Amino acid sequence: MLPDGVSLGRLQGPLAALATISPHFTGAVRIDGPGGTGFVLVQSGDPYAAAFESTGKDLLLGGDEAYRYLLDRPSLDYELIAYTSEETEAARRVSGETGCLIDGGGAKPAAPTEPMSTERLEHVARQPGVIAVSVFHEGFALQSLGSADFEQVAAVAEDLLRAGTRITGDMEMGDLSQMVLETPAGKLIIAPYGDLSLCILAKSDANLGLIRLSIRSMQDGTV
Template sequence: MLPNGVSLGRMQGPLAALASISPHFTGAVRVNGPSGTGFLLVQGGNPYAAAFEDTARDLLLSGDKAYSHLLDQSSLNYELIAYTAEETEAARETVREMGCQVSKDGAKLAVRNGTRGVDGLEQVARQPGVIAVSVFHEGFALQSLGTADFEQVAAIAEDLLRAGTRITADMAMGDLSQMILETPAGKLIIAPYGDLSLCILAKPDANLGLIRLSIRGIQDRPA
């Protein structure tokens, strides 16, 4: 019933991370399993319709309730479908008939992982010596800037971050802010980033002080 649009790819992770991946996205987010299927329609980053069928509980949600349910999920399998202006208008007409619009109050629900936006990643990527930077969640790279294959290391990087967190807790060192792996070929910095995690690849001669300061700057940014 909705326009086909153009697929931008399939992803896995929290729906709230969409605001970081594409803060001005216009189109459909098609959710598929394992707990159910549904969609979220967005224009310029603002949600305007949602529906979800929870197959496990035999429950059909629409509008604000569907949007809230999707945001509450820690991880979803979803596909991003880009819409043109004409396709967006056709989608809006369809959801008016379906009665699954998201209200203005519903659209103001907190988007936990997306509030920091992509500008923080760009701030880190601009530091001298930085080759690439990625934000990841549950072992999956959500967005990357620069040239590096973070898909191969995201899961291991997250495991290292968790191990470092346990070590600092056991040694009463306080909260972990960053981890640094260094070889003659380069440096890899892993750091918590709200509900997400950061991974930065840098050249051997990169100024770690500047990079660490830029990371702290976006970590401390209010959500």
Template sequence: MLPDGVSLGRLQGPLAALATISPRFTGAVRIDGSGGTGFVLVQGGNPYAAVYQATGENLVLNGDEAYRYLLDRPSLDYELIAYTSEETGAARAVSEEIGCLMSGDGAGPAASAGSLSAGCLEHIARQPGVIAVSVFHEGFALQSLGSADFEQVAAVAEDLLRAGTRIT
């Protein structure tokens, strides 16, 4: 159905948190928990399709309705799946076929956040025991604060993330 993409890891929390974690994310947010399953497709931080089916209930939501429902949940178990431009095109075609495209421009919390602010990094760096903070993707440190070899740390952290996703 949807392209496989590359797993960036599993998260637990509100869907709105994706805006601060990865504001320009492109790919799928696969939701799979005890409450139900579904996905939100995002391109450049803008959600454009969503589906959600509640477990044990006759509740199936598509498009804007599914996205609003997922945004209202206080916590979800989800996996971030990065897509290439070809995979994004294939995912959009599948979304059109099953009728889960969102109307409008898809603006929402994931679309409204800019890049991660230095203030946010400073807030994390002030936590007890934290000596450095880095936002990374595909082995490259995108934003960093503190004293560390960020390129090396990013590569090791992504290796650990990939190994961890194979365990779960």
């Protein structure tokens, strides 16, 4: 049994957003739907244990497998439970006994195998009308150029990209190349790039054709 701790309130959203909401959190993230129950234990922002059981009990995961599964969920209902240092040690001991410890650890996902070069980001940033560009990985902004705060939207952009990929797959449209969000004030383009993702903020009158072409040349490996 995990320590009771002190409840800090309930939240809803992707697990990756916790790093932005409370980057130095220590305690338990108790998950209650949708789809099942579980927990992630965190110390100073670093997850060290996780478990998940689906509602129908047909899926039971622990450790790294549970953590990656929960990290990939687009939205979770969860409660933050703060732990003291004594409660943290007790929780870690219980997790070790039940096989729920995470081998990899780390609040941020592992670094991608091929980091984005600054020259490639600059290639996109130089396109007419581009305000800022960022590269992110599993909900965390890794590199950015220009004047925009991508930290707050990286996790949501990742969720949109995953949702778009599922939609194009269900509609048998082939692989997703780009997504565009457009308002009277500007445009936001989200695109996959290997195991990374791109997010480009542009002016409302920006030439989307040139921006799309620059993204496509990066995806094809010609720049």
